Every structure is written in C-alpha cells, then in structure tokens.
Amino acid sequence: MPETTLDGEQLHLHGYTDITSIAQIPTRNGFGEGLIEAGNRNKNVLAICADLAESTRMEGFKKAHPDQYIEIGVAEQMLVAMAGGLAAAGKIPWIASYAMFNPGRSWEQVRTIMALNDTNVKIAGAHAGVSVGPDGATHQAIEDIAIMRVIPHMTVVVPCDSVQTKKATIALSEHVGPVYLRFARDKSPVFTKETLPFEIGKAQTFRQGKDVAIVACGILVYNALIAAEELANEDGIQCRVVNNHTVKPMDEHAIVAAAKDCGAIVTVEEHQIHAGMGSRVAEILAQKCPVPIEFIGVHDRFGQSGDPVELIEYYGMGTTSIKEAARKAYKRKN
Amino acid sequence: MASESGYLRHMAGLSSERVTELKERANLVRQGIIRSLLAAGSGHSAGPLDMADVFTALYGHILRHNPQKPDWPDRDRLLLSCGHIAPVRYSAMANFGYFPVEELLTLRKFGTRLQGHPERVSLPSVETTSGPLGEGLAQGTGMALAAKLDKKDWRVYVVTSDAEHQCGLHWEAVMTAAKFKLDNLICIVDRNFIQIDGSTEDIMPLEPFADKYRSFNWNVLECDGNDIVAFIETVEKAKAATGKPSVIIANTVPGKGVSYMEGDYTWHGKPPNKEQAAVALQELEAERERILAHA
Numbered sequence: 001m002p003e004t005t006l007d008g009e010q011l012h013l014h015g016y017t018d019i020t021s022i023a024q025i026p027t028r029n030g031f032g033e034g035l036i037e038a039g040n041r042n043k044n045v046l047a048i049c050a051d052l053a054e055s056t057r058m059e060g061f062k063k064a065h066p067d068q069y070i071e072i073g074v075a076e077q078m079l080v081a082m083a084g085g086l087a088a089a090g091k092i093p094w095i096a097s098y099a100m101f102n103p104g105r106s107w108e109q110v111r112t113i114m115a116l117n118d119t120n121v122k123i124a125g126a127h128a129g130v131s132v133g134p135d136g137a138t139h140q141a142i143e144d145i146a147i148m149r150v151i152p153h154m155t156v157v158v159p160c161d162s163v164q165t166k167k168a169t170i171a172l173s174e175h176v177g178p179v180y181l182r183f184a185r186d187k188s189p190v191f192t193k194e195t196l197p198f199e200i201g202k203a204q205t206f207r208q209g210k211d212v213a214i215v216a217c218g219i220l221v222y223n224a225l226i227a228a229e230e231l232a233n234e235d236g237i238q239c240r241v242v243n244n245h246t247v248k249p250m251d252e253h254a255i256v257a258a259a260k261d262c263g264a265i266v267t268v269e270e271h272q273i274h275a276g277m278g279s280r281v282a283e284i285l286a287q288k289c290p291v292p293i294e295f296i297g298v299h300d301r302f303g304q305s306g307d308p309v310e311l312i313e314y315y316g317m318g319t320t321s322i323k324e325a326a327r328k329a330y331k332r333k334n
Numbered sequence: 335m336a337s338e339s340g341y342l343r344h345m346a347g348l349s350s351e352r353v354t355e356l357k358e359r360a361n362l363v364r365q366g367i368i369r370s371l372l373a374a375g376s377g378h379s380a381g382p383l384d385m386a387d388v389f390t391a392l393y394g395h396i397l398r399h400n401p402q403k404p405d406w407p408d409r410d411r412l413l414l415s416c417g418h419i420a421p422v423r424y425s426a427m428a429n430f431g432y433f434p435v436e437e438l439l440t441l442r443k444f445g446t447r448l449q450g451h452p453e454r455v456s457l458p459s460v461e462t463t464s465g466p467l468g469e470g471l472a473q474g475t476g477m478a479l480a481a482k483l484d485k486k487d488w489r490v491y492v493v494t495s496d497a498e499h500q501c502g503l504h505w506e507a508v509m510t511a512a513k514f515k516l517d518n519l520i521c522i523v524d525r526n527f528i529q530i531d532g533s534t535e536d537i538m539p540l541e542p543f544a545d546k547y548r549s550f551n552w553n554v555l556e557c558d559g560n561d562i563v564a565f566i567e568t569v570e571k572a573k574a575a576t577g578k579p580s581v582i583i584a585n586t587v588p589g590k591g592v593s594y595m596e597g598d599y600t601w602h603g604k605p606p607n608k609e610q611a612a613v614a615l616q617e618l619e620a621e622r623e624r625i626l627a628h629a
Contacts, residue, residue, distance in 0.1 A: 070479070072513075078506035081469050085476020088454075088462060089411075091483075093476075108466055109503070113473060117454050117463040 007204035007243070010196035011225075023190045027183035027219060028126050030162035032057030034169025035094060035124075039065040045173055046070060046086060046093045050079050055185070056096035056126045076102040077109050083121040084113035092120055092173060098132075099125030099141035099182060107147055114178040115151045121178055124169075127185040128158075129270035130298065130315055131219065131308035140303035146275035148180045149248045155179040155200060156248040158269070158277070160221035161190045164245065167198035175200055184270070186308040188219035201246045203254035209238035212326045213258035216268035217244050217277050220296075220317055224268050227322035234323075237330055239266075247277045252284050259289040264329035266294045268322055270312070273297035292332035294325035346395070346566045354629040356562050359429055360390035361622040364591045366425030366438050368614045371605035374442040377450065380601040381495065382422035384526050384586035387562045389426035392491060396569050401431035404459035410488050411477050413461050415470020415504075416495035416524070417451035418603075423460065424448050432459055468501025470494055471521055475511045478519035478579075489518045489573070497529035500538045505550075511579040512551040519579040520572045521552075524559065526588040528599035547581045559584025591618055 012022060039045045039061055048070045053059040062069040072078055076097050083093040095102060103110045103123060114121045125144055132140045148156050155177060159165040165183050172179045196204070206221065207228050216224040221243050228239035240262055242254060259265055265285065267278030273295040282293055298315050312318055363386045371377045393399070398410045414423050421441060428435045433447075440446040447457045451465030462473050474492035481488055498504060511519050525543070527534050534540050547554045553575040557568040565584060572580035588602070589595025592614040595606075606614055 067483075072506075072510050075503075075506040075510070077503040078472050078510060081472030081503060081507070082476035082479070082510065084462070085473035085478075086480045087476075088473070089477045089480030089484075091480050109469060112463055112466050113469060 007196060007206055010193045011206060012191050012193060024187040025162040025190050026185060026187050027159060027162050027165040028055075028057045028185065030159070030165030031124055031126070031169050031181065031183055032060045034166035035061045036064045037166070038170050038173035039068055041170070042092060042173065043068065044090060044092045046091050048072060048079060048083055048093050048095045050074055050076055050095075050097045050102070052097055052126070056124060058096050076105045080106045080109035080121065081113050084109075084117060084119045087119035087121050092122070094122045094124055094173070096124035096126060098139055099128040099144045100139055103144060103148055103180065104141055110148075111151050115153045118153060119178060120176055122172055123180045125180060125182045128182045129184050129218070130303040130311040131184050131186045131270060132303070133186060133308040133311065134305050136305040137302040142271050142298050142303060144182060145247055145269070145271045145277055149280060153178060154248060155246070156182070157200065157246050158182045158217040159245050160218060160243050161188060161192050163190055163192050163194060164196070164198060168245070171198055171200055182218070184219050189222045191222055191225070201249050201251055203245070203251035204243040205240060205254070206243050207239065207241035209240040210262055211237045211239060212264045212266060212330050213240040213242060213262040214266045214268060214322065214326060215242045215244045215255065215258060215278070215281055217247060218270050220268045220270055223312075223317065223319050223322055227319040227326065230319065231323050231326055235327065237326060239326055244277060244281070247280060250280050250284065252288070255281055255284050256288050259285050259291045264292045264333040266296060266322065266325045266329050268296040268317070270317060271297050273299055292329050294329045296322055296325050346570050348395075348563060348566060351629070352395075353563055354625060356390055356394050357625045358622060359394055360386045360562060361591070361618055361625060363390050363422065363425045363429050365615060365618050366428060366435060367421045368592070368606060368611050368618070370421050370425065370438040370441040370448075372608065372611040373439040375605060377421055377442060377605050378418045378603050379595055379605055380528060380588035380599070381416065381419035381524060381526065382425070383592060383595065384560065384588050384590040385419055385422045385493065385524050386426070386591065387560050388493065388522060388524070388565055388584055389422050391562050391565050391569070393426045393430040395566055397491070398488065401427075404432065408486065408488050411461050411474070411490045413470045413474050413490065413492045414452060414464055415492055416467060416498055417464030419495070419524070420448070420450070420452045423452065427459065467495070467498035468504040471504055471511070472507035474519055474521070475507045475514075475516060478511070478516040479514055481518055482514070482516065489520065491520050491522060493522045493524065496523055496525045496527065496540055496543070497534050497537070499523070499540055499543075508547065508550045508552065515577050516579045517576050520569065521579065521581045523581060523583045524586055525583050526586045528588045528602055530602050532599055544583060551578060553578040553580040554583070555580060556583040556585065559586035560590050591621065593617060
C-alpha cells in the first residue's frame with residue numbers, strides 16, 4: 001500500500017536538520033544532467049534554447065549533443081510552436097526558458113499547440129519561485145503551476161532536489177505527451193538518495209506521522225522536513241511529510257490517505273496559494289475527505305529583489321511559518 | 335516570359351486536359367464550401383472561396399500525398415495556419431478522396447471531425463490544430479527542420495492569411511526559417527487585403543509586404559492566386575530555390591466565384607443564408623458548364 005511505504009528511508013537523514021552538513025546544488029543542475037542522459041538514450045531528444053543556455057543548464061547538452069541542440073534566440077512563443085512542429089515529425093523536443101517567459105509568455109501556444117494538438121513537447125520552466133532572488137518580481141514565476149495545471153492532458157512535475165530533478169527529466173523524456181517540469185535557480189539541499197525511485201504521478205512519504213500531514217513540492221519539501229522534525233521536538237506533534245512532486249495528475253490516493261490518517265493538512269509550495277498545488281489538494285479533499293487545511297505559499301502578492309533565503313522567509317515559506325501552520329491545522333481538527 | 339512559362343508548365347506536367355480538370359475541381363470545391371457553410375449556419379465565406387484554386391492545385395497537383403494513407407511518413411505536410419478558412423481545406427480534402435463529400439455537411443456540428451477550426455486529434459490529416467493566428471509558419475518551421483535533421487525530402491507548405499502577418503510570432507518564424515536555410519519550406523500567403531474589421535491596409539498596414547520578406551532573407555515570389563496554372567508554376571520556382579525558404583504571395587479576390595461576395599470584406603466572417611447560397615450555387619454551376627464547354 002502506497003500510504004505505508006516510507007520513502008524517507010531513501011533520504012540522507014543524517015543531519016538533515018543541520019543544513020551545513022548537507023550538499024547544496026540547484027535543481028536546474030539536475031535538469032542539465034538528466035537532459036544529457038535523455039539525449040544519450042534517444043537521439044530524437046532535442047534541446048531548444050531561447051538565449052539562456054547557461055542559466056537553464058542546457059549548455060551541457062549543447063556540448064554533449066551538438067547535433068540535437070537548436071538555438072532560436074529570444075522568442076518564447078516560437079519556442080513552443082516550433083517544438084510542436086518538431087514533435088509532430090517525431091522528435092522529442094525539450095524547450096527551456098525562465099518559467100516567467102515560458103509558459104508565462106507562451107501560454108496560448110502551450111494550450112493549442114502542445115495540449116489540444118497533443119504533441120510530445122517538454123517544457124523546462126527554470127527560475128521558478130521567489131528564490132530567483134535579486135532579479136526581482138518580473139523574473140519570479142509564482143503563477144506558473146496555476147496556468148499549467150488547468151490545461152487538459154498536461155503533466156506537471158515539481159521535483160524536490162537536484163537528484164530528483166535529474167530522474168524526473170529522464171522519466172518525462174520517456175513519457176509520451178506534453179509536460180511541464182518546474183525547477184528553481186538557487187542552490188538547495190540535496191537530501192534524496194540516488195536509490196530513491198521516481199515515478200510520475202506517485203507521491204512519496206518522506207516522514208511518518210499521524211497528527212498533521214504536510215504536503216509539499218519543490219525545494220520547500222526540505223523546509224517541510226525540518227519543520228516536522230522541530231515540531232516533534234518542540235510540541236510532540238508528529239507530522240507526515242509527503243513529497244507531492246506531480247501536481248498533475250495528482251496522486252489522489254496518497255492525498256486522501258494523508259487526510260484520513262492525519263485529519264489535518266498543510267500544503268507547502270513556492271507559488272501563489274491561489275490555484276497552485278495546495279489548491280488542487282483542497283479540491284480533492286473537499287470532495288473525498290474534508291479536513292482542515294492550511295496553505296503555505298505566496299499570499300496574492302508579487303515578489304521582489306532580495307536574497308533567496310530572506311525572500312522565502314519574508315513571504316512566509318520558511319520553517320517557522322510551516323510550523324505555525326501545522327499547529328493551527330492541528331488545533332482546528334480538535 | 336512566354337517560353338519560361340511554357341517550360342514551367344511542361345515541367346509541372348500541366349496538359350490542357352489536366353488544367354480543365356483542375357479548374358472544374360476548384361469549382362466543385364467552391365460548391366462544397368457553400369453547401370457546408372449553409373449547413374453549418376456559421377463560419378467564414380470570403381477566404382475559403384478565394385483559396386479554392388490554391389487548395390485544388392495543392393491537393394490535385396503539387397502535394398506528394400495519399401488520401402488512403404494519410405499518415406504516410408514521406409508525405410508533404412500541408413498546414414493551414416489561418417484555421418478559420420477550414421471549409422476550403424475540408425472541401426478540397428473531400429473532393430480529393432480523404433472522406434466522403436457528404437461529410438462536409440457536418441461542418442461545425444456536434445461530434446463532427448470537421449471542427450469549426452481544424453483539430454489534428456479529430457482529423458489527423460490536417461497535420462496540426464489551428465485557429466489562433468500567426469502560429470502555422472512557426473510549426474511548419476519545426477517540421478521542415480525535422481525533415482532536414484532526418485535528411486528526408488518531404489516538403490512543408492504553410493497556408494497563411496495576410497492579416498495574420500500582424501502577429502509577432504509569425505515573424506519569429508520568418509527569422510528562424512531563414513536562419514536554418516529551410517528551402518523545404520514554402521509559405522503561401524492569401525493576399526486578399528481583407529480582415530474582419532476592414533482592409534488590412536487600414537487596420538494595420540502590411541505594405542511593403544514583399545520587401546519585408548526580402549529583408550528577412552527569403553526567396554519571394556508573387557502570383558495570381560486565382561490562376562491555378564500561374565500558382566503551380568510559381569510553386570515550381572519555389573521548389574527550385576536553394577538555401578532559403580520561399581514565400582508565395584498569392585493575390586486573391588475575396589469571395590472569388592460568387593459575384594455578390596467578391597471584394598466585399600463583410601463576407602469575411604459570415605455564411606450565406608439559404609437564398610444567398612442558392613444564388614451562389616447557381617452561379618458556380620453556370621461557371622462549371624463554361625469551364626467544360628471551353629475544354
């Protein structure tokens with residue numbers, strides 16, 4: 001049974017409360033590595049770049065597979081439309097830009113040419129979240145999950161660290177259909193082991209607990225684990241932590257099981273709380289198992305320049321905020 | 335020029351019997367457009383009618399295709415970027431054996447394969463889903479590049495409207511196709527000078543139109559888009575060009591073939607009613623008899 005599997009055994013548990021003892025690598029590096037591997041496995045895998053080879057980490061693929069690499073300049077709508085044509089002719093194109101520009105700028109092309117037209121195009125949305133940092137609000141995509149998860153046939157994946165991002169990139173390359181892979185700019189803890197399996201659409205339980213379930217995605221899964229550990233020590237509240245990496249199609253079984261077993265939920269994502277991953281959790285639970293839910297994310301505001309960690313704290317996505325939300329959810333169920 | 339034209343006609347395999355056959359077929363394509371629009375009760379009239387000669391030439395003479403095997407990997411790809419003129423494509427496809435002509439009467443109705451704007455998932459032989467303007471050439475660029483990467487000799491034809499040249503994405507595609515020297519890509523422009531709100535030159539001027547393409551490093555050709563022979567000969571020239579994508583500016587008369595629609599932009603986005611359709615079909619049938627009489 002999925003709800004009893006503890007994928008947490010596949011984590012670097014030693015010292016995960018001590019951030020200095022854990023390697024920190026940007027999730028985008030995992031994308032770069034996964035892309036090279038996908039290109040090794042299948043010569044039809046292409047990388048199409050819109051003038052951001054270094055920062056999206058397509059650069060490595062360019063060196064490894066120069067014949068499978070296409071540069072089109074600053075043209076994000078073209079990125080999607082051209083990839084649709086290549087995919088219709090049998091290619092498996094990965095297209096990368098900042099999430100703010102693709103799918104941010106190219107949404108209608110994504111809907112028509114990728115989804116309605118059912119083409120095998122893969123979007124890599126880099127620099128998602130406020131943890132982009134100094135570049136400021138124009139470059140911090142915090143609405144992208146919302147606009148992608150409402151599109152029929154789309155698969156949306158938000159992996160938790162660079163190791164998982166690599167696995168997700170490979171898995172999504174082999175999956176047939178339009179996909180959106182979202183990852184971040186800044187370095188973040190690498191806390192999953194190479195041995196941890198990754199399956200699209202299958203959430204992972206990283207920590208067992210029966211009092212509150214924290215359902216998280218992306219780099220904030222680490223914060224959720226820290227918060228859970230501290231809550232156990234400080235309040236004796238035992239939190240289940242679910243790595244809900246596939247926002248669409250969401251693992252409804254794992255979400256309902258978490259609500260049934262724990263009776264209260266906290267969702268955690270680096271995104272607007274409106275219409276993101278947490279909203280999907282609420283949609284599922286409203287129908288299948290209504291329980292108190294607290295939402296961690298950005299509350300209907302734009303980001304700004306700053307240090308990534310500072311911004312995560314300021315917008316209420318740090319461990320303190322997660323703990324407060326868990327306490328509140330715990331109280332509400334009693 | 336006469337000798338060049340004669341040479342091209344010979345190269346294109348156009349006997350006078352073949353020309354008569356194609357002209358009659360274009361007429362039947364127009365009749366199919368009127369019938370399907372009448373049955374649908376909504377849809378666009380002017381553009382489909384003015385592109386009947388181009389689509390007849392494409393399906394009847396130019397394209398490497400097999401209606402019995404629409405997924406043939408080595409087929410030429412024909413994309414309709416301006417999806418709103420779908421009735422001409424559907425009518426041409428029906429007239430060239432992709433599906434029964436009676437199916438045209440299901441246009442825009444619940445459950446039909448002939449969606450108001452073409453959808454690849456419903457009808458794979460349309461190659462792509464279109465309707466939102468300015469997106470066809472971009473996808474055609476991707477397909478043409480795929481053919482180059484795989485060293486295949488199939489070509490990509492993209493039919494565009496003139497007004498969709500007001501979309502930024504189209505010019506991103508124009509730039510990209512030139513960068514990759516896609517001489518297996520031919521863009522055909524329905525230059526009818528109309529759009530929903532009026533004349534293209536009033537709404538957002540496109541002229542100097544040919545110069546724009548030239549400055550983007552394309553091979554630029556122009557012809558009468560309502561002259562099947564001229565169009566086929568122009569495509570032959572486009573196919574002969576190397577190292578550059580080609581554009582054919584096909585000058586057309588909106589509503590071509592139906593006297594009261596010709597040149598009138600108000601027919602861009604509406605169908606004929608029953609009486610209007612009867613007049614249109616009468617005119618077209620008389621024209622068909624003239625074509626056959628002059629054969």
